Amino acid sequence: MTSVISVSDLSLTFETNDGPVHALSKIDLEVEKGDFVSFIGPSGCGKTTLLRVIADLEQPTSGNISVNGTSPENARKDRAYGYVFQAAGLYPWRTIAKNVALPLEIMGLSRQEQERRIRKNLELVNLAGFEKKYPWQLSGGMQQRASIARALALEPDLLLMDEPFGALDEIVRDHLNEQLLDLWAKTEKTVVFVTHSIPEAVYLSTKIVVMSPRPGRIEDVIVSDLPRERPLDIRETPEFLSLAHRVREGLRAGHSYED
Amino acid sequence: MTSVISVSDLSLTFETNDGPVHALSKIDLEVEKGDFVSFIGPSGCGKTTLLRVIADLEQPTSGNISVNGTSPENARKDRAYGYVFQAAGLYPWRTIAKNVALPLEIMGLSRQEQERRIRKNLELVNLAGFEKKYPWQLSGGMQQRASIARALALEPDLLLMDEPFGALDEIVRDHLNEQLLDLWAKTEKTVVFVTHSIPEAVYLSTKIVVMSPRPGRIEDVIVSDLPRERPLDIRETPEFLSLAHRVREGLRAGHSYED
Amino acid sequence: ADSVTLQLKWVTQAQFDGYYVAKAKGYYDEAGLDVTLKPGGPDIAPEQVIAGGGADVIVDWIAAALSARDKGLPLVNIAQPFAHSGLMLTCLKSSGIKTSEDFKGKTLGVWFFGNELPFYAWMKQLGLPTEGGADGVTVIKQAFNVDPLLQKQADCISTMNYNEYNQVLEAGIPADDLVVFKYDDVGVSLLEDGLYVMEDSLKDPAFVDKMAKFVKASMKGFDYAAANPEEAAEIILDNDDTGAQTMEHQVSMAKEIAKLTEGSDGTLDMGKYEQSVKILLDAGVISKEPEGAYTTAVTDKAKAM
Amino acid sequence: MITLLQIVLLIAVGTAVNVKLARLRPASQTLARLRDLAVPMIFGLTILAVWQVAVTGFGIPSVLLPAPSAIWGKITTEYPTLWLDFAQTFLQGALTGYAIGCGAGFLVALLVDRVDFLKRGLLPIGNLVSALPIVGVAPIMVMWFGFGVASKAAVVVIMTFFPMLVNTVAGLNASGKMERDLMRTYAASHGQFLTKLRLPAAMPFIFNALKINSTLALIGAIVAEFFGSPVVGMGFRISTEVGRLAIDMVWAEIAVAALAGSLFYALVSLVERLTTFWHPSFRAR
Amino acid sequence: MSAATAVKPLGARKAPAFLHNVVPVLVVAAAIVALWYVGAVLLNAPQQRDAFERAGNSTYTAAELVEATLNQKRPVLPSPHQVAEDFWTSTVLTSPTSKRSLVYHGWVTLSSTLLGFAAGTLFGVALAILIVHSAVMDKSLMPWIIASQTIPILAIAPMIIVVLNAVGITGLLPKALISMYLSFFPVTVGMVKGLRAPDVINLDLMRTYSATQPQVLWKLRLPSSVPFLFTSMKVAIAASLVGAIVGELPTGVVAGLGARLLSGSYYGQTVQIWSALVAASLLAAALVALVSLAEKIVLARMGARP
Numbered sequence A, B: 001m002t003s004v005i006s007v008s009d010l011s012l013t014f015e016t017n018d019g020p021v022h023a024l025s026k027i028d029l030e031v032e033k034g035d036f037v038s039f040i041g042p043s044g045c046g047k048t049t050l051l052r053v054i055a056d057l058e059q060p061t062s063g064n065i066s067v068n069g070t071s072p073e074n075a076r077k078d079r080a081y082g083y084v085f086q087a088a089g090l091y092p093w094r095t096i097a098k099n100v101a102l103p104l105e106i107m108g109l110s111r112q113e114q115e116r117r118i119r120k121n122l123e124l125v126n127l128a129g130f131e132k133k134y135p136w137q138l139s140g141g142m143q144q145r146a147s148i149a150r151a152l153a154l155e156p157d158l159l160l161m162d163e164p165f166g167a168l169d170e171i172v173r174d175h176l177n178e179q180l181l182d183l184w185a186k187t188e189k190t191v192v193f194v195t196h197s198i199p200e201a202v203y204l205s206t207k208i209v210v211m212s213p214r215p216g217r218i219e220d221v222i223v224s225d226l227p228r229e230r231p232l233d234i235r236e237t238p239e240f241l242s243l244a245h246r247v248r249e250g251l252r253a254g255h256s257y258e259d
Numbered sequence C: 001a002d003s004v005t006l007q008l009k010w011v012t013q014a015q016f017d018g019y020y021v022a023k024a025k026g027y028y029d030e031a032g033l034d035v036t037l038k039p040g041g042p043d044i045a046p047e048q049v050i051a052g053g054g055a056d057v058i059v060d061w062i063a064a065a066l067s068a069r070d071k072g073l074p075l076v077n078i079a080q081p082f083a084h085s086g087l088m089l090t091c092l093k094s095s096g097i098k099t100s101e102d103f104k105g106k107t108l109g110v111w112f113f114g115n116e117l118p119f120y121a122w123m124k125q126l127g128l129p130t131e132g133g134a135d136g137v138t139v140i141k142q143a144f145n146v147d148p149l150l151q152k153q154a155d156c157i158s159t160m161n162y163n164e165y166n167q168v169l170e171a172g173i174p175a176d177d178l179v180v181f182k183y184d185d186v187g188v189s190l191l192e193d194g195l196y197v198m199e200d201s202l203k204d205p206a207f208v209d210k211m212a213k214f215v216k217a218s219m220k221g222f223d224y225a226a227a228n229p230e231e232a233a234e235i236i237l238d239n240d241d242t243g244a245q246t247m248e249h250q251v252s253m254a255k256e257i258a259k260l261t262e263g264s265d266g267t268l269d270m271g272k273y274e275q276s277v278k279i280l281l282d283a284g285v286i287s288k289e290p291e292g293a294y295t296t297a298v299t300d301k302a303k304a305m
Numbered sequence D: 001m002i003t004l005l006q007i008v009l010l011i012a013v014g015t016a017v018n019v020k021l022a023r024l025r026p027a028s029q030t031l032a033r034l035r036d037l038a039v040p041m042i043f044g045l046t047i048l049a050v051w052q053v054a055v056t057g058f059g060i061p062s063v064l065l066p067a068p069s070a071i072w073g074k075i076t077t078e079y080p081t082l083w084l085d086f087a088q089t090f091l092q093g094a095l096t097g098y099a100i101g102c103g104a105g106f107l108v109a110l111l112v113d114r115v116d117f118l119k120r121g122l123l124p125i126g127n128l129v130s131a132l133p134i135v136g137v138a139p140i141m142v143m144w145f146g147f148g149v150a151s152k153a154a155v156v157v158i159m160t161f162f163p164m165l166v167n168t169v170a171g172l173n174a175s176g177k178m179e180r181d182l183m184r185t186y187a188a189s190h191g192q193f194l195t196k197l198r199l200p201a202a203m204p205f206i207f208n209a210l211k212i213n214s215t216l217a218l219i220g221a222i223v224a225e226f227f228g229s230p231v232v233g234m235g236f237r238i239s240t241e242v243g244r245l246a247i248d249m250v251w252a253e254i255a256v257a258a259l260a261g262s263l264f265y266a267l268v269s270l271v272e273r274l275t276t277f278w279h280p281s282f283r284a285r
Numbered sequence E: 001m002s003a004a005t006a007v008k009p010l011g012a013r014k015a016p017a018f019l020h021n022v023v024p025v026l027v028v029a030a031a032i033v034a035l036w037y038v039g040a041v042l043l044n045a046p047q048q049r050d051a052f053e054r055a056g057n058s059t060y061t062a063a064e065l066v067e068a069t070l071n072q073k074r075p076v077l078p079s080p081h082q083v084a085e086d087f088w089t090s091t092v093l094t095s096p097t098s099k100r101s102l103v104y105h106g107w108v109t110l111s112s113t114l115l116g117f118a119a120g121t122l123f124g125v126a127l128a129i130l131i132v133h134s135a136v137m138d139k140s141l142m143p144w145i146i147a148s149q150t151i152p153i154l155a156i157a158p159m160i161i162v163v164l165n166a167v168g169i170t171g172l173l174p175k176a177l178i179s180m181y182l183s184f185f186p187v188t189v190g191m192v193k194g195l196r197a198p199d200v201i202n203l204d205l206m207r208t209y210s211a212t213q214p215q216v217l218w219k220l221r222l223p224s225s226v227p228f229l230f231t232s233m234k235v236a237i238a239a240s241l242v243g244a245i246v247g248e249l250p251t252g253v254v255a256g257l258g259a260r261l262l263s264g265s266y267y268g269q270t271v272q273i274w275s276a277l278v279a280a281s282l283l284a285a286a287l288v289a290l291v292s293l294a295e296k297i298v299l300a301r302m303g304a305r306p
């Protein structure tokens, strides 16, 4: 297996007006091709920051990182990944369809291909019929779904997703979880995924990275032995529950509400 | 019991560039003093819109609504409620402490009182130590917690909260759920709460309003018979699970992923 | 002492040396007057200043003064220190102009701001249309300086013999290369630099008396300046707040001004006055023969002093 | 005294009517449009009425300030001249200069934005151009470009260049951090960055400059004519008629200038509304 | 509170940043000077050929021609060194109290510029506040404010000054008034936009607090309009300088850079015009730079991302 992301001894410190913030401290991590890796951990533990480092949106203070066997910068320039931000970040002057079209225009796809992908992905996130709306005319969850469609439309081999399903209800979430898993299994994608939901992390992942804050570090890396084919009701099996338990323990260990 | 919010036959239609959107249709709802009411429903079903109507941030197209026995406008002018937005909406030029101070300055509280409330509420949401940071120096979840602290600092009798805990991990979420419940029980507050989490809705609420979209309407109103005192492990009781089941059924009924 | 405010028509320069000399030499003080001299400029219409109460008396050209009177601002000429006109049209010999016959098809620079009337009167006299074309002349609105001639943007430009003409010479073009047409010579000149006041103020004998003293002292100043152009130029430089004037230029200007004021005691020459009025009437600048637009009361009194 | 009373009365009536009108909630779109037109009209009419009453009541000499009725008289009799002047100064001088000046300011902003070296080198020097006072520049432009419209357009170019440069540069930096990060994840080229994100985000600023420049262009073209011109043009007419004390004609030209300038501004505002409808300033209630 | 810590790193970064910026400015300036020389040769050559011919010199070399074009007494475009020389003599070698000193004239202009700018900015902001808060003001005032700016100031400036003089207002004030007239407009336009720029959610938050209009203004609208304010102020201070210079003309050309420009213009002293222009530009650049500096400091204190 080839290593898609390889991080070693990576640290990142933000200098702020009242002192340094150690957002990441001595991170080691390997993500292999076809992996579905989830980052889970308390708010402020550095999940977003780590994802941003992988995406070459943030420069580490020290340590090494390679993406697709090269530097994150080169990987970014090769358009190696699609990124879903924690906030939707839609452009207010573009309609929903046009927002999804944005990366496709940039990659220079043909009109037809653009339209095909827009339709397909807006349908996937259940936003068909909202093509001509502007972002401020959508509810919070709808905006988030639009931004997911935008990233999926790129059809990248590597998907970086920062809490993509945070603002969605359970049923849509289940639906999208299934869709994502399906996509992943079919297309051999590699996914790095930030979530707060333990069941979601366990249901989706081949590898769960539990992080803890101040300084941001990796508490535990749990490799899941669940099969790649996962019907929704796998979530009631004892294997599933025991994995979930282990994640919860890891979370508690690194958590500050220990009183 | 006195009715804090009383909605009858309320509809709201948005006019957009490609036709009207029926965000709310014939809504009837009573919220009594001391109630903890949750709105739950698929993304885009009108939860935020209904909350905004209660807060006098949106004008209904037809129907009646009263808040605290008067019009929403008067209630707003009396500063009858605190509101937590779905997005954090912190002011970028203010530090976290100053952001929490904002409503207190507007109400003209004394410096001391302001400081006391800032400290207390930032501690409550576990953001002590981040007073002097600017919003962009915080993680997504931390921003959301800051905005919760800002609303709680007002100490209003009526709390309107739009998915306040969406971006938080399970443990912080549990913690804040407990804190909120504690506050509610102690101070006899009335809370209207939007959430996507069925367990959260059942755990917190005295009344669960299940909504469904297009047009946005109320599918079911479930009155909870759980005791007001609710330890966290109440979530394993059969009463709890049966309530959760009923909510899930309601959700499914109104949902569009019925295929 | 009685105070008098005089609004000049142009910037501080030897054109007005009589007033500056009278002030510097104490002639006004001797007459018991406290005189303030306000420099003008291209944007200042002295008639507006006096209408707004910003001056007691102004230096003005007759075209502007009479057209103001025609428009309901009753200005009255009380004295005419400049007996002659200094306005000319200066042409480059190289443009092929030798006489006024040669203007056809040429571009001529003209000062407007009320100063264009002699020019149009002359062109009418010559029968030349001013709308351009091969049979007429092309008129451009010339700004303050002589650059259009130097850069050949115009074949001829307006000059004052005491100022711009010297500037052309100073720029290195010898007088031999130039052809000059004086408006005085072709009989279309208008009266320049006269002193004008509001008609109402003349009802007050004390004001008439004050003006008489003022005119007398000013003419004394002009006489002194005519006799001592270098000293006059120095006084001008002392009074120039912009610090842009040069000694050389002001001396030559003072010498030319001496020629224009020569023989004048401030009395209005009725022949020149009638000529001016006729031109203005013909051009339609004034709608009717002006009445009471001049008075000899002040100069009579001044001469009697 | 009576004049003063009349003035107070006029102001009171005008304001009252306007306050009433503005508070009105018109039943239809057309009515609302009509109202939006009526309010400034009434305001303007009030000013004109006060002006008229003051000039006649206080006996202000017409060479200082003519009455609106006299100005209107001039407009009705002299409109052929006014039209020729307008065509020369506005249509030929101001518009050309506006297009070139705004265009140049915009392009230089793009260049400066592209080449960091220029940003640090050219921008401070671009500031120098801003303060080239029109009274200094206009004679030079006449010297260089002649007495015709070219020199007027050149003055307008210089006047409009800087506001556009400053605003475009500010606008190009106005996009949000996350929006820019998104473009980075697409490894968008500089041009894509510009056309897809930074230019749209800069539009409110660019329109700011277009609006300010729309008035500057007209002033510039008019004032430039003071420093040398053919014998036609609004600036020519103004400076000539001031000399002849035909102040009513001066104000007639000014009225034309004000009308043309306002319409031009309104046009730019309309385009702004159509293209930056998404900006919060058009969405907020 | 965070002022001391926020300003410090800015100061600490100053020294290298300064060098970082100086080199490009110098390079661009050098390029401009070079272009200027070329322009001077091209524009002055025709006149110079005439002059040579008049002097009977028809055998001049190209070098002689270039040399002469760059040192004419009345050049169409004076060469940079002529301007620099005149600038140097009239600023450094002349006592600042002398009427021939550009420092003296610059100061005269600067004082009315600053007064006019301060008044214009305050007035502009005040108008914008009125417009944003009152539908009546928005609808009735705005069109007339725009119309006011289409009035060619140079045409009515003399009348304004005459009228003000008549009522006894003289000296700095009339000029400052014209400065203000030119500078308030960019501020008003920019601030109307800026005060309306806060996002809907931020305004809604204020509504939920039932904040008074002054509170919304002070705590939300003004802070979020700061980028617009500074951009406008940069345009306004330049406009203000132009206004001061324009205002100097009808005061009877007494003193100030405007008076220098105009008197240079009367006597065709191109070199003097150009050094006055250079002085005006440097003054403007300095003023704009000051506004930029203020912007940086204010934005840093407002916690802007570096």
Ligand SMILES: Nc1ncnc2c1ncn2[C@@H]1O[C@H](COP(=O)(O)OP(=O)(O)OP(=O)(O)O)[C@@H](O)[C@H]1O
Residues within 6 Å of the ligand: A136, A137, A138, A139, A140, A141, A142, A167, B014, B015, B016, B021, B022, B023, B042, B043, B044, B045, B046, B047, B048, B049, B050, B086, B216
């Ligand atoms: N300003 C607006 N203009 C037009 N349509 C709007 C506007 N705001 C909301 N809508 C529409 O109204 C419907 C309800 O939106 P609302 O924000 O209330 O949903 P929600 O239940 O809060 O969803 P979510 O859980 O995703 O936040 C949606 O279909 C949305 O597109």
Ligand SMILES: Nc1ncnc2c1ncn2[C@@H]1O[C@H](COP(=O)(O)OP(=O)(O)OP(=O)(O)O)[C@@H](O)[C@H]1O
Residues within 6 Å of the ligand: A014, A015, A016, A021, A022, A023, A041, A042, A043, A044, A045, A046, A047, A048, A049, A050, A086, A216, B136, B137, B138, B139, B140, B141, B142, B167
């Ligand atoms: N630009 C920045 N400047 C300074 N500090 C920052 C910056 N960005 C993030 N931080 C800090 O780094 C830490 C990690 O932030 P990060 O956004 O990675 O958290 P997270 O794990 O994604 O949290 P959440 O689940 O709440 O989104 C936090 O303490 C935050 O305050």
Ligand SMILES: Cc1ncc(C[n+]2csc(CCO)c2C)c(N)n1
Residues within 6 Å of the ligand: C009, C010, C015, C042, C111, C112, C113, C115, C143, C144, C160, C163, C164
């Ligand atoms: C705009 C303008 N108007 C008039 C004149 C003519 N003029 C009247 S007095 C005087 C003084 C002579 O130097 C001159 C030239 C001008 N030059 N520029």
Ligand SMILES: [Mg+2]
Residues within 6 Å of the ligand: A047, A048, A049, A086, A162, B139, B140, B141
């Ligand atoms: Mg995060």
Ligand SMILES: [Mg+2]
Residues within 6 Å of the ligand: A139, A140, A141, B047, B048, B049, B086, B162
């Ligand atoms: Mg919502």
